[in-house]
Amino acid sequence: MALVVQKYGGSSVADAAGIKRVAQRIVATRKAGNDVVVIVSAMGDTTDELLDLAQQVSPLPPGRELDMLLTAGERISMALLAMAIANLGHEARSFTGSQAGVITDSSHGKARIIDVTPGRIQEAVRAGQIAIVAGFQGVSQDTKDITTLGRGGSDTTAVALAAALAADVCEIYTDVDGIFTADPRIVAAARQIPRISYEEAMEMAACGAKILHLRCVEYARRFELPIHVRSSFSSREGTWVVSDPNTEGSEMEQPIISGVAHDRSEAKITVVGVPDKVGEAAAIFKTLAAAEINIDMIVQNISAAATGRTDISFTLPSADSTVAVTALKRIQEQIGFEKILFDDQIGKVSLVGAGMRSHPGVTAKFFGALADAGVNIEMISTSEIRISVIVGQDEVDAAVTAAHRAFDLDADQVEAVVYGGTGR
């Protein structure tokens, strides 16, 4: 008997009909002879509605109370799901994050899981019950206050619980069939990837593919827990995220590129005329770190000999740009830079593939394809298995399409389809 952990997102349980459909799928998994633990998000727009209520009573609600408020959402969906399963003749019990033993730090709104003690879940499973657990939430170790895990929180709950329970698989149900070689809305020839490595899935997530969140893949990788990303609207196999996607008797060579991801949510800030002295760049990024801003790519030009000054450009989430510019302006006099340039009309296009480690020509081919498509590159950043470029936001589609074709990912070009992200 296998232990299957399933996670259903808000779009899968948006209304009573959705909850009933999910209940049937869970019962089918149980009937197939598995123990089942389910993690569920809040119904459809519940979280947005609660946020709206909060805004009506306070422009800046305290984090502790906002977490208390938002966790009502999963409480509703998990209780309803347990009822719907009971109505199909199977015993189900719902558990809050706290009851399920999801122990976090005290950072309200973005708490990190520091321990999982799923005693009550194990007890329920031993008693033959289906356990339904609230995603996205936990309880702080120090203050015993209710916390939320922030973006991608429910996926992280699912993987963390699956790891703590030594589950055989963690199934992440979503509204698409899995991970694709590129966003099908941009590249019609994009194909679903059957298997992919943790490392590649992490790079894809970091580069804008929204199907799986970086945190959840990191967690699964640490515990070597297989993730199966699939649609709650069909019974098709989805994408497996595993240690080595090529183990399964496949003798074929690893493809160079697994997929093309893109991200339109970043902005670019350039600090112009920074005195080229030791410690100036450090001062800038220390200020940004103090403002809790996550920097993505950084480029520093060689200083012009005549002026002894240099320009530093970096990208960051657009949502953080006002805070970043304000923080930088406060240190303008102290550092002595000339001005700040801001551009949120950018996009990031990334090639991801474990195979590029052994293929030195990838960069040249990628840049060549972009040049042929008339796309200008503004910034470049690379890792061992990824190349990212910043381009104009209106050139993202052309760049993704050109890269996808250049690396033979189009559906009519390859036999073994590999990997990508929808970029939603």
Next chain:
Amino acid sequence: MALVVQKYGGSSVADAAGIKRVAQRIVATRKAGNDVVVIVSAMGDTTDELLDLAQQVSPLPPGRELDMLLTAGERISMALLAMAIANLGHEARSFTGSQAGVITDSSHGKARIIDVTPGRIQEAVRAGQIAIVAGFQGVSQDTKDITTLGRGGSDTTAVALAAALAADVCEIYTDVDGIFTADPRIVAAARQIPRISYEEAMEMAACGAKILHLRCVEYARRFELPIHVRSSFSSREGTWVVSDPNTEGSEMEQPIISGVAHDRSEAKITVVGVPDKVGEAAAIFKTLAAAEINIDMIVQNISAAATGRTDISFTLPSADSTVAVTALKRIQEQIGFEKILFDDQIGKVSLVGAGMRSHPGVTAKFFGALADAGVNIEMISTSEIRISVIVGQDEVDAAVTAAHRAFDLDADQVEAVVYGGTGR
């Protein structure tokens, strides 16, 4: 510095504007130099909306899951109230029933409080914070599952917490000005009662006055905790429920009747032709008790010598009548009674007053007033400080009006106004 416990019902926090208004009232109490602990119900129609969702996924939802679902309601209102208070510059922290130490038995949907361990609330108060506690909910001692307290649950939470915290007063905020000598919608001359005893308030609650629930007054009486029932829409003094309402330097004689309560929610069942043998009545009421039906009044006629049979009539909540009739039909053959008569077109009118102990003529005066008003009495029941009669449902208004006038309760008749219930 006094410790004030305040309870706000769902109509007081029905929307963002209501929550902000309640927040201002709480802050005003704090600014007046008091420590404040607040118990809050779910917003307006939230509970009904959640029940409706539950019905959509399951016709008979398990009690444990229904409690998990419904407790989301207070979680939302208490977090929003804490935010609204924070927005006024005061520190507030919300606590679930479980966090506030409300320990109950495991009877989902109608749990009883068996202990209150308010350590976290005391800690918050000592830290100068305003504690906001979810009404209506607790956690079971045995299973650690979330429970709800059933009807009148938030009032009971308020009184139980106030007792455990040794509060100076428990203020119950509602949408009327306090307890009245009769329902003002029936008796225009009804007057608000300034002070009333626990015993009288309990009889009023048991006889259909809906302002305070019986359980909550019982609890307050046991701990001699003063309750102040008042409106959240005005700053007027309301009704004080206390041990001895006449202590305050008043030398006037206790009024005979404090108020007239009525109740249209009961039905009457008559079991016709019960063999007049030892144990038959016991068998009937044992069956009803097993079906968890609360019987109110019981009348058994003297058996007719010719037949050796008798009729037994009793009243019960109309909502329970289908279950009761079904249970009785199952034992009809065994007991050998002839038939069951059912009547839900009845009403109960009750005179309540501690003064009637020393005034033997009350019953005669009450029945005389009803006779003059042409009201026929179907059943009678009495306690030391109450007389109740069952009348036709369409005669309730006439009976209440006649009794109110007969005992000099009308506003233009008495100086010291005493006591009653709105009967909502």
